[in-house]
Amino acid sequence: MTPQDMESRIVRYGDLQPCKTAFIDAHTPGSDQKENFTIIGGGVSESPDQHVHISIEHGFNIGAAGQPPKCRNSLHDHRTAEAFFVLSGRWRFFWGRWGTAGEVVLEEGDIFNIPTGVFRGFENIGTDYGMIMAILGGDDAGGGVMWAPQVIEEAADHGLVLAETGKLYDTKKGEALPDGVKPMPLMTDEELAKRGEPTTAEVLPNHVARYWDMVAMADKTPCKVIGETGLLKDKPGFEVDFITRASATDTKHSHKRPSVLMPVKGHWRVEWDGGSVTLAPGDTISVPENLAHCAVPSMTGEAAMYHIVGTDDPAGLTWQG
Incomplete structure (x- = not known):
């Protein structure tokens, strides 16, 4: 295989194309400066603006999140595994129904393998723009993102509505749900009661590996x-x-x-x-x-x-x- 043949399978950091409207919290204060990148596979973006760099199926997806200091990614879950490693910066990961069950701080090179069944979020607590790289299980990454109810409710207050189809509609741009399409339903109390609330002590030994x-x-x-x-x-x-x-x-x-x-x-x-x-x-x-x-x-x-x-x-x- 020639270098020219391989060129389409190489994504340079400097060529990454960000999407700032990828998810439902794109207008929510504190989360409105984050950038989402889909490097390999379709990813889980809810926006048609998301650029996919390599669409070849690998059995998993590779993505990234870039965020300035104090910017956070809201509480969510996936139907397949999600693992992150820190490329640059200092990051706090938190989890649970309200994000208070536990937390861990990751430095450059550290990796966090997050099982399904628990809401998770993260924020850049460093002093400069930071980047974390994500690995999601499956070619279709499990069919999208499941958000904590308060994330969907707060997003609606800032003009973004998520349809049951997984597509975002921005009312600030005059968009509305199509006829016959309902909003994404909030999780019921019964569904929420089944979600995990692991402590930091339970998470660290088996789910976090340190660079050094x-x-x-x-x-x-x-x-x-x-x-x-x-x-x-x-x-x-x-x-x-x-x-x-x-x-x-x-x-x-x-x-x-x-x-x-x-x-x-x-x-x-x-x-x-x-x-x-x-x-x-x-x-x-x-x-x-x-x-x-x-x-x-x-x-x-x-x-x-x-x-x-x-x-x-x-x-x-x-x-x-």
């Missing part, structure tokens, strides 16, 4: 981060490995499914039969199935990278077991 711990564990071979035998044991429809300079190898290998490489630190040279390319933090490359390739740091200094590949396990953990 993974660096230490990847001293000879890549650290298995998410997977049946991973540091964060789960079967969410994808596996995540963490690779450092110490565990990188120039021996080429291939996968039966498309795989994704996402540098966190340093510059990486990805080589394959027919070409090579150098990636920087924030860049993403989709490697075709059965293509022999390898990835090695191209410069001295700190170097770390996440590697994602799909599996046949679409469910993932929930707080209900």
Whole structure:
């Protein structure tokens, strides 16, 4: 495969196209400055304005959220697994019906594997614009987002209405629900009672992995981060490995499914039969199935990278077991 053939499977950080109207809280004060990015797969955006960089099915979706300081993403849930790693900045994740059940602060390189069945939100608590990268299970990412009732109610106060079809309508622009289409119903008290309220102590051991711990564990071979035998044991429809300079190898290998490489630190040279390319933090490359390739740091200094590949396990953990 030539470098020109691979070009359409590479998304540079500087070429990412943001959407500021992706979700129902796009007009809500405190959330109205966030940017949503869909890098691989259709994602879960509720807006037709969302640009999809790579539409090839991988068995999972890759997206990102960029936010200035003090900007937050409102409480929501997905029907499939959701994992985040911090590319830049300092982020507070919180969860529960009202976002008060527990919280954790993540720094650059840290990863958080969030099961379904619990509302979650996050905010940039750093001093500069920050970016977190997201992995969502499934090609259709479970059919959209489920919002905490208060998020939908507050959004309506600021002109945005979510239809039962999952599409957003902006009344500030004169838009209205089409005839025969109802608003997205709020979750009932019975449905809300079934949702998890885990404490921070319950979440940290099995769902959060710290960058420097993974660096230490990847001293000879890549650290298995998410997977049946991973540091964060789960079967969410994808596996995540963490690779450092110490565990990188120039021996080429291939996968039966498309795989994704996402540098966190340093510059990486990805080589394959027919070409090579150098990636920087924030860049993403989709490697075709059965293509022999390898990835090695191209410069001295700190170097770390996440590697994602799909599996046949679409469910993932929930707080209900």
